[in-house]
Amino acid sequence: MTGRRWWDGALRGTGYLLLGLGTAVVTLLALPLLVFPGMARGWADRHARRAGRLLGTAVSPPPGPLRDLGWLPVHILTGGAFGVAAVLGAGNVLLGAVATPLWWLFPADDPLRLLLVVPVTSWGAALALGPLHVLAFGILTCWLAPLLARAHARLCLGVLSRSALAQRVEVLTATRAGVLDSHGAELRRIERDLHDGTQARLVAIAMRLGVARESLTDDPELVARLLREAHEGAEDAMTELRDVIRTMYPPILADRGLSGAVTALAASAGAPTRVELGELGEIPAAVEAAAYFVAAEALTNVAKHARATSATVRLARVGGVLTVEITDDGIGGADATRGTGITGIRHRAAALDGAARISSPTGGPTTVTVELPCGS
């Protein structure tokens, strides 16, 4: 630790404690008001944020009004006691610095006492003891103030903030809701595609075949036309069905796994694309599909916007995290607001509690990195 930061910490700690003493007193005086539900909320929140700033940690919204009430006595007691300690420490430093040259102003029967007990009755004693007093209390304050301030801040946050586990649960609850949302949207899209496309076409085909069957002997020309239309309709239905299946779970992924599917993807990419594969092991199907679509969308972006002469797809797994990285040597400046590609990549990563990073300075290169937990 550098001297300057050490000095900073002492100053900040002292300031924190002195202000804490003041607010502890105010809290004590306002206690009859603050015990009413909701009244302590803003007051407690200010302190939680102040404590968070001191500790350099993020402060999550507090868990409930009971915690606010519990915090009131904690703050009054610790804020008051620690604040008094800070006043004593800092006050003695000030006393030593200001009063020592003025020792002769003190009455002879009640002289200035330095280092708490030693009376000062001559210039010799003042010059010897004064700096010693300032140094001793200075060191004590500088050492103690940051410790006490952090202890108080941790106590406050301990009462007012949720635990790391609780915060993790909250993040997971939110991402799970996101997964369910996107899963539901995906199911609705598939249902719509099948309902409006394939199913409607099959109905039209069956109707034509029904009419053709009725007219078999009377109107051969009509039958020929109906059969032709039914045939074409069946072909269209097959094409549509294939497209729907491809967007659900690409068949090549089922056939060849992620490595083979990404290799095939790279072979048909717009820019010459190299694939670097690490040891992947068993990967859950949902993660494989997400990784595949991320690579596909990133390579589509490369072909559409990057003006790249080459690209690289890297797949690696470290522990329980699969990393997909797509790099190109194009012009950079990828803009999430311009197309749906980058947004889509972020959504796919978030849906599996993963993370997406995009680095694309103007002039390139562009790197898309997606990390997906494999659930093990």
Place this chain on the structure above:
Amino acid sequence: MRVVIAEDNVLLASGLELLLTSKGFEVAAVTGDGPAFLDAVDAHRPGVTIVDVRLPPSFRDEGIHAALAARRRHPGLPVLVLSQYVEREYARELLADPTGGIGYLLKDRVSRVGEFTDALHRVADGGTALDPEVVAQLLAGPRPEPVDRLTPRENEVLALMAEGHDNTTIAHRLVVTENAVHKHIGNIFAKLDLAPSDSGHRRVLAVLAYLNGRGDR
């Protein structure tokens, strides 16, 4: 002509059998997996075989492996591979062995009975039948720069050539004279700097190797 089929889906297998029988083929055996297919090929020595890509036990790409294994055992055995979807990677693997006819078509194409049996005959005669969608994937991917110098009409001729059609069929499809097709092909080979070859399997392979090869770099 004797045909051996590897298709585990009973509906599709019986449909194929009905269609082929009505068109004068003799369906010698319908098998449900790779090993049974290999045994049936050994037993019947078919003039052409039809293989579905997805077969038991894992329903992945067993059909591709079965087709390649059958051709290793019987060099030059004509194989037409059918699939619910096409992937240029599979086409590359099937075409890696240049001896004997090879076909790779979407199952959809079977319903165009005339075109399907044409393709089957072409494969039986040692030719190529590549699905238009595979060719489209090849032409849409990273491709050698000279391909961009082809005229739209030359591109159409190139695609039909890659599908495995002969000059007569190409002329018929594009509604031009065979002479015109001949001229286009000459131009294409000149622009791509390929040695001109006859209108056979070798020509298709040259074109495909050209389109495929550059994608690797």
